[in-house]
Amino acid sequence: MEAIFKKEFRSYFYSPIGYVFIAIFFFVASLFFSINNLFGGSGDINMVFDNMILIFLFLTPVITMRLIAEEKNAKTDQLLFTAPIKVSSIVLGKFFAAISIFAIAMALTVVYPLLLASFTEPDWGKMISNYVGFMFMGAAFVSIGLYISSLTENQIIAAVTTFGVLFLLYLIDLFGSAVNTVSLFGLDIKLSQVISAISLVAKFKSFSMGVIDIGAIVFYIGIVVIFVYLTVFHIEKKRWSK
């Protein structure tokens, strides 16, 4: 797994992808921070984090699209899958490499609370819960992108599909507030509740309020486990299909 992780992590910087991802992420996030906090004179960083979800929605496909699709396209998967190493180690190595790029981008944003601290005493607890929640949510996003990347040989298709799925997950909250109750088999189901139960973004709300929500963390980890497993499963199934 370490070999794959190292190779994958480095390959983000052999090509411009790693730099582009980090630079755009940091630039746009800083723009929001400047407008909201510096010019707006606010000590509350929540707005920045809320907007960062949107940025990350756009940028996740950039770091996940190539993970498996490119190996398949360049036939380098033949090296990986005939080496004495398990498919799960390969997939996990790739997953953690993508998470690391995400973590680097997040680490840069630590500048914001530090800047705020020079003007006012920020709510450190809230800051920390925001970062914790964001890391876990990001991991869930990445795992979805990883899975979609394993479905195709084409990076563009992987990127577009990943963006579509993540965007849908983001919008699902809006649907929730639009439709209230549906009757199904005589049962009244509150659709908004169902949707908020599966919504990745809604789970983040408690973090932004300063709560480290164990339930939400378990939910995000569950998403990661499911999609990493699905990725491994899909690769194995493809290879062993009869």
Next chain:
Amino acid sequence: MIEIKNLTKAYGTKKAIDNISFTVNSGEILGFLGPNGAGKTTTMNIITGYNGATSGTVTVDGLDTVENPMECRRKIGYLPELPPLYMDMTVSEYLNFVFELKKPDLDCEEHLDEIMEIVKIKDVSGRLIKNLSKGYKQRVGIAQALIGNPEILILDEPTVGLDPKQIIEIRNVIRDLGKDRTIILSSHILPEVSAICERVIIINEGKIMAIDTPDNLSAKLSGENKLLIRVEGKEKEVTGALRGVDGISGIECVGEVEEGTCDFVVSAKKGADVRKKVFSALAKADMPILMSKAAGLSLEDIFLKLTTDESKEAKKSKKEEDKN
């Protein structure tokens, strides 16, 4: 060393390989010959564990490749048809990565040094793989397969797309490697297989057509002695002059290559050597022989004979090709 039993791989209803069985002995170089789409790559992918088989088993040193995948993979070095290279890496970065991936119990630096020496890529070790020529890429591909000193090397069309000089170099590398390793090599280029391999498997449409040494295959299938001659003179006159010669069972004109001459295939009866008689008969008729050579079946003929249903038709089309 490697035992393949009743291996079948089906994609939907189409069988890529159909119930093939063979063994590879320790230390031999085995050629895997067949037209495109015959099932060579599929078979190799299954042996290396890249794909699963629909039915049948592959055992390496008595270990089943499905039940003990890790042990088996450690024994096998695989060069797929398209070398699995990361274009953005330099040669040494790439080989280091493969070393870390395979994690052999060896000193990394020393081992890679040794391999780069064998395939002669030391002078390009610092260059990006994408900037290398095809020949060098192929060598890096072989180097990758050699990491961890596997006892078995599986090379899928190792010389395809190379120029003649590179082909000879790669062949020599393979021959050297074959001295202390078991090698399975696939190709659709026949002279290559007869030049390197000790045994040949001819495969077509997923079925094994023949397994033997190149020489045996040639002897077994040719049946009678044939002599190819080029004579100055007209077709009818030459056939007339040769008609009375003892031991000849057939004369066939195969066309005119040089102006004023004719090429003939003279078939001799079993065991008979007609060369001297043909010479004196034609000398008597004042028709000089410009060229004479044994026309035993080349691997190419065998290949066509085995892979085409009607061998006569195949020969005919081959002759037409020769003419052109």
